[in-house]
Amino acid sequence: MTLLSVNLNKIAVLRNSRGDTEPDITRAAQTCIEAGCGGITVHPRPDQRHVRPDDVRALAAMLRGRVEYNIEGNPFADARGSYPGLIALAREVRPTQVTLVPDSDGQITSDHGFELERDIDTLRPIVAELRHIGCRVSLFVDSGATGFEAAVAIGVQRIEIYTGPYAHAFAEGRVHEELERCADTARRAQHAGLAVNAGHDLSQANLGTFKAAIPGLAEVSIGHALIGEALYEGLSTTVRNYLQILR
Numbered sequence: 181m182t183l184l185s186v187n188l189n190k191i192a193v194l195r196n197s198r199g200d201t202e203p204d205i206t207r208a209a210q211t212c213i214e215a216g217c218g219g220i221t222v223h224p225r226p227d228q229r230h231v232r233p234d235d236v237r238a239l240a241a242m243l244r245g246r247v248e249y250n251i252e253g254n255p256f257a258d259a260r261g262s263y264p265g266l267i268a269l270a271r272e273v274r275p276t277q278v279t280l281v282p283d284s285d286g287q288i289t290s291d292h293g294f295e296l297e298r299d300i301d302t303l304r305p306i307v308a309e310l311r312h313i314g315c316r317v318s319l320f321v322d323s324g325a326t327g328f329e330a331a332v333a334i335g336v337q338r339i340e341i342y343t344g345p346y347a348h349a350f351a352e353g354r355v356h357e358e359l360e361r362c363a364d365t366a367r368r369a370q371h372a373g374l375a376v377n378a379g380h381d382l383s384q385a386n387l388g389t390f391k392a393a394i395p396g397l398a399e400v401s402i403g404h405a406l407i408g409e410a411l412y413e414g415l416s417t418t419v420r421n422y423l424q425i426l427r
């Protein structure tokens with residue numbers, strides 16, 4: 181069964197737009213959990229454009245023992261202001277999973293993964309520390325990525341396939357090539373001993389095709405499209421729609 185982890189970044193975008201407390205990210209998480217999601221994802225960024233450190237802490241307190249908690253981010257991004265850094269946050273709240281994403285501060289969103297052959301040595305101590313504190317470690321990678329054996333050797337347990345190009349190809353009606361790249365990436369990662377997650381720009385429209393092509397898909401983390409669809413359908417209904425697609 182593929183786990184649905186709802187990314188709540190966009191709840192925080194809306195909340196921060198007025199500098200107040202609504203919509204409440206913990207209430208949104210509660211609604212998603214009651215609808216049946218298996219996890220919650222947040223991606224705190226140094227510029228705190230959406231999820232803030234206190235959101236990370238508040239969610240940790242309410243999620244513990246209920247659903248999986250996935251925190252994403254760039255482990256090499258410096259602490260800034262009240263942002264303590266991804267590893268410091270992970271040490272503090274000990275989430276189920278940490279997904280390492282090589283985003284720079286200037287990016288509007290995540291748009292690429294690690295190049296494992298190039299990055300493996302710098303990732304080694306980060307992965308070791310996260311495993312030491314009991315977090316599952318996932319690396320954000322592009323379709324077509326290689327170097328999975330080296331990732332396993334340093335303690336990485338999962339990859340997350342960046343599905344932005346897949347979603348774009350799906351929208352343009354030319355999905356076959358990118359879908360096969362993702363399927364081949366998943367097969368090679370699983371053969372190396374990694375479990376496979378996926379995320380970015382997945383939606384109710386494109387998720388079913390993707391899931392059917394990736395046997396053993398462990399988790400999808402979905403936020404932007406899901407929260408947008410929830411504005412029309414309601415959050416609980418939207419989460420249930422995604423769960424139905426994943427059955």
Ligand SMILES: CC(=O)[C@@H](O)[C@H](O)COP(=O)(O)O
Binds near residue numbers: 288290320
């Ligand atoms: C890694 C990824 O694709 C998403 O998890 C990311 O969290 C999106 O970030 P924004 O919500 O800031 O666009």
Ligand SMILES: NCC(=O)COP(=O)(O)O
Binds near residue numbers: 187401
């Ligand atoms: N890792 C992907 C994620 O958490 C959500 O990405 P998106 O659905 O907001 O594009």
